[in-house]
């Protein structure tokens with residue numbers, strides 16, 4: 001591991017300790033081998049003038065909720081150093097009280113809550129204190145005789161601290177261990193099964209001590225292990241099985257989840273190890289991961305009872321370790337080892353699932369290294385339980401959380417590049433869903449540009465491409481819950497006797513057959529979806545056709561009939577099928593200003609009057625149709641299938 005410190009970068013901020021603190025915290029936070037997602041913390045001690053002009057020592061310590069990788073100055077909470085130091089001398093203190101006292105000792109009431117390791121930072125008598133959960137160091141301590149190995153690597157230059165819970169107990173322990181020591185003899189501290197501290201009065205020196213300590217651990221591992229050989233894997237996972245696993249985990253969690261499948265070489269090789277069951281059943285890399293990953297992953301081999309077995313085992317673990325007032329968390333796994341296939345990470349948001357994916361990726365590397373160093377050995381179950389059921393974590397459970405209606409849900413929308421389809425994607429996103437957005441126009445790529453949207457160029461009339469798009473969606477997010485089958489083409493101004501065969505065929509292919517095929521490919525996954533729904537975008541032309549549009553109207557009428565039959569066929573699977581008949585939606589790619597002006601002129605009215613030429617005298621927009629699609633996908637239509645609902649401002653021929 002190399003130092004990333006740049007003197008030239010630091011030039012401008014060399015005299016500003018808080019800015020230096022921000023700079024080197026980011027250097028630490030940007031290396032996932034040092035800290036992952038909110039792990040680790042840093043601080044700087046600064047003497048400032050208080051309101052009355054008196055000098056006061058302030059500890060600026062990382063605020064909770066901030067990530068070292070992108071922390072700003074306002075991410076550090078300023079706390080009166082003296083008060084924190086006095087707290088370390090208290091006989092006992094609950095962590096909840098510690099958090100309250102830390103907050104009360106802040107000089108800026110608007111700053112974030114100080115880190116739970118603030119008291120520990122306060123008693124280390126150096127200006128800069130850096131703390132990480134470096135993989136290499138923790139891996140070595142998670143082996144038999146880990147402590148001896150640490151002594152062998154560092155000699156007397158680091159203080160070794162046995163594992164205790166983070167928070168007040170840890171601060172107190174170190175306070176007592178260090179009362180009579182000369183701190184300058186140490187470059188840092190290794191906290192067994194937890195992480196590393198380095199410290200110095202100089203920001204660069206403290207940072208580089210951290211890099212040096214971690215590098216020595218990395219060198220030790222390199223010298224005592226052989227690198228892992230991972231076989232390339234290009235196989236497509238069993239998508240049907242993936243959707244079933246996701247459904248079972250969602251049910252157990254009480255909320256739809258994404259199931260991100262990693263079957264890359266590293267994940268697949270790990271999942272193919274002969275002893276994968278044994279080495280996966282020992283616990284996490286560091287105890288702070290348990291809050292995100294739970295103690296153990298789900299092991300999937302064959303059979304459908306594994307998710308329920310996991311839930312039973314989790315309940316037994318809770319019953320064995322819990323005290324009376326503790327509340328059992330949901331019993332759903334956060335990640336899975338799917339034998340010979342790879343890893344799956346679950347999350348009610350993509351953010352959560354991605355964090356878990358990062359952590360599990362680091363965990364499987366650490367496990368395999370530790371196996372070569374004598375055997376992977378995580379903390380005992382009761383220590384892990386204490387961390388998972390920490391009072392500070394349990395307190396968060398009581399805060400009511402409102403989540404968006406489609407959180408964790410997966411939708412697929414065709415014709416998503418413009419008009420109604422695009423509005424549907426936006427409305428679904430707003431309600432928390434992840435969406436596969438299909439469009440024939442390659443400009444779909446980059447239209448939404450966010451991780452919740454999978455943008456796929458797809459000609460819905462190309463059978464193989466359409467099938468692939470559905471599979472890609474399941475592969476990417478783990479399943480399928482909502483299908484908005486919208487892609488369409490308007491063909492008109494050809495009477496039946498003059499109908500061009502190509503026009504007729506195109507209208508049928510796009511407006512009817514492609515919808516049937518999309519349903520055909522989607523249904524096997526929707527069957528294992530969460531409250532699954534199909535929304536068909538048909539047309540006002542079905543109940544109220546006009547001359548010159550026979551191909552369009554006949555295809556849309558066929559589509560409506562298809563939806564009615566689908567409602568019958570899919571009722572047994574709880575898949576709801578409902579149809580929208582939009583009319584006069586002018587903010588779509590179909591309608592140009594020129595066309596609108598022409599139509600309005602034809603009727604001798606203004607464009608505005610033409611647009612609102614309906615019973616309600618209102619303009620109908622794509623967004624109005626998208627809101628109806630969301631209603632049909634959600635709770636409002638939970639008990640409705642086979643319906644046809646107009647979104648047209650009221651049409652006198654339909655009413």
Ligand SMILES: [Zn+2]
Nearest residue numbers: 040166194195
């Ligand atoms: Zn820590």
